[in-house]
Amino acid sequence: MKSDQTIIRKNHMEQLHFITNLLDIKDPNIKSVDIINMDTHKEIIAKLDYEAPSCPDCKSNEEI
DSSP: OOOHHHHHHHHHHHHHHHHHHHTTOOOTTEEEEEEEEOSSOEEEEEEESSOOOOOTTTOOOOOO
16 A cells, blocks of 8 residues: 555646646756645746856846
């Protein structure tokens, strides 16, 4: 029998896969990290799997 943690992880991964498909994200370097359920919306946290280069104009390396 699977543990509760295994089942939760499986459901979480299915949710992330669904969101990636729904938003039509095809870049394999973008990884969804977390989904936060708010009262009126959901927040999706995603990250690049590599260090992004800095902006050539302002030299900033801020994430959007």
